[in-house]
Amino acid sequence: MSKKIIYIMGNSRSGSTFLDLLLGSHPDALSIGELFKLAKSGWQNNELCSCGSHLQQCSFWSTVSERWKELSGLDESQYMALKDQFYRSWYLLKPSEFSKKKDFQTFIKAKQSFYQAIFEISGKNIIVDSSKNPIDAYFATLVPDTEVTLLHLVRDSRGVVWSMSKSFEQNLKKGVQREIKATPVQQTIKSWLVSNLFCSYLGQAYPQSYIRVLYEDFMTNPEQTLNRLSKKTNIDFTTCLADLEQGIEPGQRHVLAGNRLRMDSKVSLSPDFAWKEGLAGQQKAVISLLTLPLLVHYGLLRREPRAKRQPVQKGKLNLPTFSTNRSLANHEGSVSVSHLEIAQNPIFEFQDAGSAQTRSQKTDESKLN
Numbered sequence: 001m002s003k004k005i006i007y008i009m010g011n012s013r014s015g016s017t018f019l020d021l022l023l024g025s026h027p028d029a030l031s032i033g034e035l036f037k038l039a040k041s042g043w044q045n046n047e048l049c050s051c052g053s054h055l056q057q058c059s060f061w062s063t064v065s066e067r068w069k070e071l072s073g074l075d076e077s078q079y080m081a082l083k084d085q086f087y088r089s090w091y092l093l094k095p096s097e098f099s100k101k102k103d104f105q106t107f108i109k110a111k112q113s114f115y116q117a118i119f120e121i122s123g124k125n126i127i128v129d130s131s132k133n134p135i136d137a138y139f140a141t142l143v144p145d146t147e148v149t150l151l152h153l154v155r156d157s158r159g160v161v162w163s164m165s166k167s168f169e170q171n172l173k174k175g176v177q178r179e180i181k182a183t184p185v186q187q188t189i190k191s192w193l194v195s196n197l198f199c200s201y202l203g204q205a206y207p208q209s210y211i212r213v214l215y216e217d218f219m220t221n222p223e224q225t226l227n228r229l230s231k232k233t234n235i236d237f238t239t240c241l242a243d244l245e246q247g248i249e250p251g252q253r254h255v256l257a258g259n260r261l262r263m264d265s266k267v268s269l270s271p272d273f274a275w276k277e278g279l280a281g282q283q284k285a286v287i288s289l290l291t292l293p294l295l296v297h298y299g300l301l302r303r304e305p306r307a308k309r310q311p312v313q314k315g316k317l318n319l320p321t322f323s324t325n326r327s328l329a330n331h332e333g334s335v336s337v338s339h340l341e342i343a344q345n346p347i348f349e350f351q352d353a354g355s356a357q358t359r360s361q362k363t364d365e366s367k368l369n
């Protein structure tokens with residue numbers, strides 16, 4: 001079987017961690033979380049892996065890092081310099097002009113070495129990388145000898161704004177590495193527009209590799225989403241339906257970054273449409289207006305979540321039915337704690353978490369999901 005990468009890209013708080021864990025429950029797959037953040041979260045900050053160890057002490061990631069050094073011929077500081085060079089300059093260049101830059105091939109070899117080290121050490125043939133960053137996804141497509149699927153995960157802008165307006169207190173054991181302040185609405189909207197536009201651009205540039213998944217579809221009809229993914233990737237992800245029924249077991253998981261779901265002993269589907277009742281009518285109208293072209297393009301304005309999930313086609317699933325009840329506000333299926341790190345990526349420089357809040361949503365760790 002050829003080596004495959006399922007790269008989940010899109011905006012924060014779109015359900016990427018849950019989708020990553022679900023696809024990673026396939027017997028040939030490995031869920032790794034957000035590889036893009038290994039340098040910062042692991043090498044610099046030594047944050048927690050989902051296994052409970054700090055990343056520099058985690059047996060998996062420390063071995064991956066050592067093997068990566070052998071394969072790439074680089075050390076951490078050299079890679080950090082390359083990362084700064086290529087992730088900070090993307091907006092000045094057309095993608096095709098990257099190859100003209102000095103050291104670009106060295107940088108791509110470094111990326112290839114990460115994936116190669118993970119394939120070798122895990123013994124798996126499929127890596128699920130939920131780094132979300134579209135420019136990083138573009139770089140992944142340039143890794144040779146690997147089949148990359150660009151999975152563009154889109155969540156309704158109003159749901160993302162609602163989620164990003166929450167704040168979280170630090171709780172290391174729960175995977176919240178630091179206090180997360182609410183993000184101002186205008187910053188979330190800019191981030192949503194730019195990240196989704198860039199992902200859609202990649203879809204036009206690489207149509208054979210691209211598949212778009214709507215959070216709303218995934219949460220209300222996961223069987224259909226898994227069937228579409230299976231056809232796109234030639235990997236039978238319908239085997240993961242059993243994990244949806246029973247809850248995803250942690251196994252020997254070493255998930256890097258992402259939300260607190262990765263730290264849970266068992267993960268279940270938790271649809272969150274609380275924004276429908278949580279946002280005021282005027283807020284919904286303004287967000288809809290500002291993001292209207294893409295909401296229409298993605299078919300999100302026409303899409304009203306079903307009262308109940310579609311009948312199960314395979315297996316006997318007993319998943320939550322859809323509800324707009326406020327009780328779902330505490331069952332955020334797509335919370336990511338990553339936006340502070342992303343804020344330091346120039347792509348999302350406007351995403352820097354601020355103190356303004358559209359609503360008071362000071363949330364403790366128990367409400368993170």
Ligand SMILES: [Zn+2]
Nearest residue numbers: 049051058254
């Ligand atoms: Zn670990």
